[in-house]
Amino acid sequence: xxxxxxxxxxxxxxxxxxxxxxxxxxxxxxxxxxxxxxxxxxxxxxxxxxxxxxxxxxxxxxxxxxxxxxxxxxxxxxxxxxxxxxxxxxxxxxxxxxxxxxxxxxxxxxxxxxxxxxxxxxxxxxxxxxxxxxxxxxxxxxxxxxxxxxxxxxxxxxxxxxxxxxxxxxxxxxxxxxxxxxxxxxxxxxxxxxxxxxxxxxxxxxxxxxxxxxxxxxxxxxxxxxxxxxxxxxxxxxxxxxxxxxxxxxxxxxxxxxxxxxxxxxxxxxxxxxxxxxxxxxxxxxxxxxxxxxxxxxxxxxxxxxxxxxxxxxxxxxxxxxxxxxxxxxxxxxxxxxxxxxxxxxxxx
Numbered sequence: 235x236x237x238x239x240x241x242x243x244x245x246x247x248x249x250x251x252x253x254x255x256x257x258x259x260x261x262x263x264x265x266x267x268x269x270x271x272x273x274x275x276x277x278x279x280x281x282x283x284x285x286x287x288x289x290x291x292x293x294x295x296x297x298x299x300x301x302x303x304x305x306x307x308x309x310x311x312x313x314x315x316x317x318x319x320x321x322x323x324x325x326x327x328x329x330x331x332x333x334x335x336x337x338x339x340x341x342x343x344x345x346x347x348x349x350x351x352x353x354x355x356x357x358x359x360x361x362x363x364x365x366x367x368x369x370x371x372x373x374x375x376x377x378x379x380x381x382x383x384x385x386x387x388x389x390x391x392x393x394x395x396x397x398x399x400x401x402x403x404x405x406x407x408x409x410x411x412x413x414x415x416x417x418x419x420x421x422x423x424x425x426x427x428x429x430x431x432x433x434x435x436x437x438x439x440x441x442x443x444x445x446x447x448x449x450x451x452x453x454x455x456x457x458x459x460x461x462x463x464x465x466x467x468x469x470x471x472x473x474x475x476x477x478x479x480x481x482x483x484x485x486x487x488x489x490x491x492x493x494x495x496x497x498x499x500x501x502x503x504x505x506x507x508x509x510x511x512x513x514x515x516x517x518x519x520x521x522x523x524x525x526x527x528x529x530x531x532x533x534x535x536x537x538x539x540x541x542x543x544x545x546x547x548x549x550x551x552x553x554x555x556x557x558x559x560x561x562x563x564x565x566x567x568x569x570x571x572x573x574x575x576x577x578x579x580x581x582x583x
Contacts (some may be wrong), residue, residue, distance in 0.1 A: 239391040239431075239468070241293035242333065247353035248276025248317035250379030251304030253361035257372070258310075268372060270307060270362040273379045274314035276355030277301030280321045283343035287325035288433060290391050301353075304379060307361045314358060321349075327394040327471060333386040340387065344394070344471075356380035390467070393431055395446035396561055398472030400497070402451060402489050405478040406514040408432070410544035411447040414554065431468050438554045443561055446472060451496050466500045473564035474557055475509040479531070479539070482515050486527050487534045494536075508560040511536050512553055517543040 251273030258266035279301055302317030326346050332338040341350055359377025366373055399407040411417050415434025432447040448468055469475065477493060479486050490511070498505040511531065516524050524541050531539050540556070542549035 238289050238291045238294055239393075241290045241389045242297065242386060243293055243389060244298045244384070244386050245279045245322070245353060246298075246300045246384035247279045247382035248301040248303045248355040249382045250274070250276050250356035250358040250377075251306040251314040251317075252378045253359040253364070253376040254307035254309060254312075255362045255374055255376050256309030268362040268366050269309055269311050270376060271309070271312040271314065272361045272364065273307045273358030273377070274304030275316040275358050276304045276379070276382045277317035278319045278351045278355050279353035280319050281328075281330065281341065281343065281350050281352050282321050282323050283326045283328065283346060283348045284323045285326060285346040287323065288391075288393065289325065290328070290389055293389060301355060301382065303382075304355070304358045307358070311361070311363055316358075317355060319355075324389065325391055327392050329390045329392065331388040331390055333388060337388060353383040353385070356382045392471050393433065393446050393468045394444070395433060395468075395472050396443035397436075397474045397476060397557055398446045398448055398469045399476050399478060400448055400451065400469060400493055401478035401514075402480065402483075402493060403449075405480045405489075406544045407447045407478055410478060410512075410514070410542075410550070411445055413544050413547055413550060414438075415445060417447070436554065438558065441558060443557075451493055466496070466504065469497075469504055469507075470502050472507065474560045475504075475507050476553070476557065477509055477511050478514045478544075479511065480515055481513045481524060481527055481541075482518055486513065487530050487536075490531060490534070490536050508564055510553060510556055510560070511539040512549075513539040513541050514544055516541045516548060517546050 253273050254270035256268065256270040258269045279299065299320055299322055301320040304317045305314035307314045324343060326343060328343050329339060330341040332340055341352065357380045359379040362373045362376050365375055399410060401407055411432060411434050414436050417432055417434035431449065434445050436443055436445050446468060451466070477490070479490050483489050494505070513524065513528055513531065528539050528541055540549055540553045542553055
């Protein structure tokens with residue numbers, strides 16, 4: 235399955251059905267009169283976040299979504315049936331944005347099963363029976379039904395993961411996620427082997443969490459260099475970050491600074507997330523040299539890094555041990571924030 239994290243679609247709710255123009259003509263009834271029923275309501279456009287989806291690829295081939303129109307009214311005061319609602323299923327973590335220059339955020343789906351009526355269908359038109367009055371005994375006017383709403387919107391998927399892997403290209407992120415999960419991410423000895431985010435489930439000491447492998451960032455990614463700004467968007471929902479630095483690079487300290495700078499430049503709180511630093515590819519250099527590089531990173535303000543090897547698994551156990559408490563604290567903080575928000579009284583400001 236191909237990964238697609240952005241799509242532009244057209245949505246239109248159903249128009250209301252027209253009202254009927256009809257008169258009673260039963261035998262042996264002396265006085266007839268209007269009996270045209272109202273039209274039915276048009277169908278709504280509903281978005282629903284469903285588990286099990288992690289891509290917007292379906293919207294590459296289907297871009298137009300239109301709900302059913304309301305059924306017209308009929309004689310004998312029969313009201314037309316409402317049009318069927320159109321439910322559009324999207325992955326959890328999808329945002330709906332207006333098709334304007336600012337890409338205004340209209341909705342954000344972060345909970346499985348969340349449903350929202352996005353566009354309401356038009357009301358049905360009035361039948362001629364509803365126009366009857368003491369001065370208008372035989373009305374022939376009727377309502378044609380209210381039109382539905384329509385608009386172009388952007389869908390943007392931001393993956394929901396507990397831990398996100400970040401780093402420069404060829405830092406060994408794909409090898410790491412293959413080591414700790416059952417994911418079969420592509421691995422190569424060249425940069426940009428990973429061109430789309432990968433998800434895997436880590437089972438460590440009886441606990442499970444979702445790990446996301448974000449494609450390599452380059453300098454200027456926060457400003458749109460390449461498509462790094464889209465990759466950075468997937469990190470927004472991660473609770474904890476693991477920053478992998480390639481120990482075999484000419485300047486590992488500079489590699490760390492580049493990624494940290496991009497996280498800070500992107501904003502959205504990325505630079506404030508709990509983060510673990512891992513000095514990767516420790517199997518390719520001797521222990522003495524790895525210790526020296528780790529000391530350089532620590533002296534530069536990066537903190538004490540974990541020396542690991544994604545290929546052999548050396549040091550990975552200790553890194554995952556350190557990630558579990560950070561993940562627990564992040565979840566507790568999110569729960570407290572959510573509870574405080576729920577208890578906050580409503581205010582129009």
